[in-house]
Amino acid sequence: MIEWIESVLGLTIQVGTVYLLASLGEIYAERSGVLNLGLEGIMVMGAALSFIFTLAYGHLVAILVSVVTGILMSLILAVMAVYMRLNQTVTGLALTMLGLGLSGFLASPEVRKVMLLALNPLLPESLLAIQEAPKLPEIHVPLLSGIPIIGCFFRQNVLVYVSYIAAPLMWFILFKTRPGLSLRSVGENPAAADAMGINVFRVRCVATMISGGFAGLAGAYLFLGFQPFWREGLTAGKGFIALSLVILSTWNPLRAILGAYLFGGVEVIQYRLQLFGLGALSPYLLTMLPYLVAIAALVAVSIESVRKRIGVPASLGIPYSREE
Amino acid sequence: MSLKIETRFGRIRVERRVGYGRLYSISMTLLSLALAFLVVALILASLGLDPVKAFQVIFGVFMKPSLLLESIKQSIPICLAALGLSIAFKMNFWNIGAEGQIYMGMIASTGIVLLHAYYGFFHEWMVMPLMFLASFLLGGAWCLIPGALKARLGVNEILPTLMLNYVAILIVDFLVHGPWRDPKGYGFPLSIPFPEYTKLNIVLGEPAYTGLLFSILGAAAVFFLLEYTKLGFEIKVVGQSPAVARYAGIRVRSTILLGSFLAGGLAGIGGLSIVSGIIGRLRPGASPGYGYTAIIVAALAGLNPWVTVAVSIFFGGLITAGGALQMSMGIPKAAAQMIQAVIFLMILVGEFIKRYRIVIERPGASER
Amino acid sequence: MRTGKISRRKFLGVARSAAIAGIVAAGIVGGIAGYVGGSSAAPPRTVTTTTTVAGAAQTVTETRTVTQTVTGAAEPLKVGYVYIGPVGDYGWSYGHDRGRRWADEHFGLPVKSFYRESVPEAEVGSAIETLIDEGAKLIFTTSFGYMDATAEYAAKYPDRYFVHISGYRSGAAGNAPENMSAAFAEFYQLYYLNGLAAGAVTETGVIGYVGAYPIPEVVRHINAFVLGANYAYKKRTGKNIKAHVTWIFSWVAPDEARKAAIALFEEKNCDVIAFTEDTPSVLQVAEEYWKKGRKVWSFSHYSDMREYGPNAHLTGQIANWGPIYLDFYRMVATNSWISVDIWARIGDYTPYRWRRPVEQSTAGQPEGAVYLAPLNPVIPSEWQMLIKQKYEEMKELLFEPFSVEGNLGEPIKDQNGEVRIKAGERADHDMLWNMDWLVEYIEEPLPKA
């Protein structure tokens, strides 16, 4: 039984980490009032680049490149949506399209080959054509990994540990530090923040870039940390599931952990349920679940009293301008 | 009266441009389009491909009757959905759920066909009108969900419309894998083929002509709605300012409900045009993101229904041309998608340039 | 293709342990600069392949002379392909593109082929139109969803030839115009052989299958696989095999395949898993278990996937669409078109159609349209012999998996105990194409939706 729990839980963590990483950044963007709908596109770019760069330079460089690319892509959104005050929804969708197209293009065999050779001329030819990269190794934390049940938390790869640290850290920054306070205020009432001398545009820009960085990281994890086999459009809507997770977690990084593992758990357990003869549970309904739950959560948080209590970013999606 | 908004980035100030004319607006749109093509040309050139040849291929699509016809066929669902979106966007209702509404339209029209085919309900001549009605109603109802959430509970429509896309797609998956599977289809996930009299080929027996007719009729209807009906006027007022609308005695809630219903309904008919005009049965993934393309089209057309028809045919052409490029120049499909995104982003930036002008402030000098 | 001096596995191992962060920043900068410089200098990829007539003199028969007089050497045959996915990916469309190149190479006459990738089903019409606009005389549409549109355009362009892959509409079947043929590479016989291999090596007596969709094509593959496994396992131990199936409801979903495979390995203690999913994900998972010290096996699917799991790779089913395509090239080039409904199985499209003695069996070597992946030496030799024997017998249809002979002389029963195939019966085409029941050894029922 313990073994079973460890196996399911360990896998749940692996699956959930994608959603966790992506939603952590998105929480920051949305808390500052920017809806980053480019999440999906940034994630898939992160995955594509981590594939190419792992082959050329190894994991560390690949992860860095994914993060930096995520930041740069979200900078496009930040400039267009925050400074130019263009519609965030439309801009975000455009970014998703761009990411899906560009990633498919860069990772297509011909371009990839040229790119790999340029990056590292010493690469053996056999590497130029393959679709996989080495997976991130599991790191067993001494002592902790030996504890029954809990142990499975400590037999994971490095990015999972990053997410363990990032989630509480992001929570702490958001709720217990000055930059976090500024960020939340900007998303709630930019005029108030502006009056207290906070640069609303800069805060929103930085928050959007944070979301891009995490989305890039999530993409890198999805590829390197879970199933290191490249295919076009690898994310398959995971960015949008992360968006619904952000709502479900009511924009709170700690609750996002629970939500991410819940989503991950459902995905893992459904295959076990099939094997218990409970296959009758419609897979379509199960896949719909995150979206339906998110809509329900949206309805719940739009009730005025709930909204105030939870601190739903009141100016989400509304560009700020100082009007005379 | 002019609004002036001051933003700081460095010493550059951004001012809202006031009272620009139509000519200016059109020329700016064309300019940003030209800019987009320039960027695309640069990308192609940097890949060692000849941009001139690429553009010859793209515009060649519109010169050849067979390809033009095909482009028009592709444009129909996009056009109808974009027409619906222009109603929604006029109302300041950011419906990004046209994709889901298209799928619901497909479900509804297939449902009618199946009722007829399996149970013999209705006469043959009634099937087609009923398909129209049903796809309009179901597409509308699907958009009415976020509409009602917004009108009744003040829920922002962006995320619900997006999420309902996935729900609709999964409902189609469920239906064609399960209850609606063609019993003679060797178990493949698709419905029975639509009978001949449910096909969209009323005009000259060609779906493209028939669809073009519907696109034009749809544009006329939307134009008429927005310009000559009370509801259209109300939709526009609500879109400009709900507060003013309330002041003018307009029922804001029911306007949002009706407006979102119409928007979804048109997308629903777009769904019908796919199953009935292009594919001929229901199957998973029947709409390859037309609902999202429609957003670009509506934005590019400036929410003008007539321009929407032209722009969607242009996009239909791009879809066709994307393939032509791939064959004649070896550009991967993903690159074609990337090019579309670049055009989209450039047009957005053009929209910004249209509405604002950037004033570079000399240090110390006072304005004007 | 892959001829590097360092083996890829080895390199990956190095990459893993050393975490080549050494080259870091300088490498990125230099790399990007190099890429920018390199890419502009790089030649554009070409999608056309032409072969000279001279090289093919041996294999092309008299028809060639006819061809030359008909079409003329200057006028190459133009062939268009429509793919559902990107050619760059490993799966289905990649396989077809490999087939296209193979056929072009082996045609022996001037040919110009081009393709359109990632074509959604709703846009196949415009794809076909552009192909025709390019002058394609022969068009292959390679996804089930293209079937109706293919028939429609075949009617519209009676002077062109159309081949639809994996469907059931063709002039031969009477439900499409005469200029439309259908073709499919059928795997169920190979799955039976996979099953034999699985039954020969399994220690737990429990096997698994990761299925894409519960449709007849996949169901007959599962049944064939399980029948084969039971045959070998029961002969070995006297016990029935136990089989488990999970469904991922997708043709291409590497991460879902991983989760499903892990569930089978851990939940039911399976030690051999077959799958229908277009990536080597299940094989990759199996290989990971090897690293952890658990011996589990999986297979190749569509192409030779050995490199993704050198330890875990047992055997597998491989398709080469090239010979099928080549056949149609020749028909068109020689003006000898007749509508056909091809169901390519073991032994089809091989130059030598007769079965060979077991010792000289070609099982595990490329031949024809469908063939067996190399057999892992871990399979005991007597079972290898059996696999080879059945392989050879199936070339001449002397053996049919869905018959009493395929099930150790027992009638084949479904999960409800109902006898589906009695002694002396063989599953026919219709039964295989409509199969909606699972054999008795499988524990999970078939999902209804």
Place this chain on the structure above:
Amino acid sequence: MEKLVELRGIVKRFPGVVANDRVDFELRRGEVHALLGENGAGKTTLMNILYGLYKPDEGEIYVRGKRVELRSPRDAISLGIGMVHQNFRLVESHTVLENIILGLREDGLRIDFEKHRRRIIELSERYGWKIDPMARIWQLSAGEKQQVELLKILYRGAEILILDEPTSVLTVQETRRLFEALRRMAREGKGIIFITHKLNEVMEVSDRVTVMRRGRVVITKETRETTKAELANYMIGRPIVFGQKKASAQLGAVVLKVIDLKVLGDRGYPAVNGVSLEVRRGEILGIAGVSGNGQVELAEAIAGLRKPLAGRILLNGVDATGMDAGKMIELGVAYIPPEGNKLGIVPGFRVVDNLFLKAYRYPPYSNKLLLNWGKMLEKARELIEEFGIVTPSALSRASSLSGGNIQRLILARELSGIIGGIPRLIVAAYPTKGLDIGATEFVHDLLLRYKEMGSGIIFISEDLEELLLLSDRIAVMSGGRIRGVLAREEADAEKIGLLMSEAVVQAG
């Protein structure tokens, strides 16, 4: 005494307006300095300049004798300048503490909640306030919110405090408590700028007063040396003259009867608290009072834009309580909203659209479904002529019109009778605010003309002069109640002022 702030020759232009015209102003240490003026006199603009929100086009700013350039509120804050805006700038879902320390650059990244909590409690107790630092803003009353705003400033050690109309949302007790705190702050050596248009408050709390009118400073004086009447003269610009425009008051039947009406304001408490009044045909009922005392809410309730909490509204004897705006329009209520350029028109629409913003749905301009643009355009051209709207054409965008022309457009829409004839009841809220003399005259004449034609009119204004000029009776409103109704013959500025100030004292 030390000059904390000195502004010299400040000029700020907005397109079409000079908001501040060579303004000089100084604030000394230890004083409460009232900045008095009507709405639109340029007080708030001046203070926004001092707070770094706007950049002046000309002029110099000195703080503690040193010339400074203020690029953002951040600069102002670092110089010890703090501002309490008319609309609270608080993050509703955050705690008091979080609001107070927002933007503060002190100690490390991490917020030391305990330290700040103690200091906030300490500070608020010094001014006799009881504020729980961990309470959420949305749980607080208006008075408490204002205390938080002040705390925000004081917490940063600000010496120069700017309060923009701080009492408009306060109850009397809260006002009194605020004044006590302000006096105390002044004693501590801070300088306080108190923006207001309420004479009573000036007399009550300030040491010195500067009066602004139309963007210029009229005078700066010691409060002790002046009187309310004198200040009122400075504010309005000329002595109050009585009725030049007499129209015969042929009073008819009762058009509007309001009985004990209670209406909720935006901030969630009753802004109108038991108002009863009556308007007859051919009568102008003026409503006097400092703005923000429930006038707009009353007007909106009558126009159907706000649902009354309690009470009744009878129109021509028909119970119209709780009807929506559409119904009210049909019952013949015309409403001229305050700030017409925001609420009264759609700037992006054409002139003709704006003219028919209400009438579009009635025949002959539309039938059941369709609009009749021909009829509308024809009528629009007539109206443009009749109401003297200066516009290139009926098809020009409304955003290109000047303020006066926008008001003419609104009047044309509301009064011209395109919605089922002459309006029975006209509710005009601040219809002349921000208009030049010519446009103001036009509005006055128009209202008198409709009075003669038999409309009942409610005329809300802050300008006593024009109230006395036009009204048959004047109701004085304060704290959400009618404090008294005077006939024109018996009304004068002093009596009205008395009613207004009495009310402030009485109001429970």
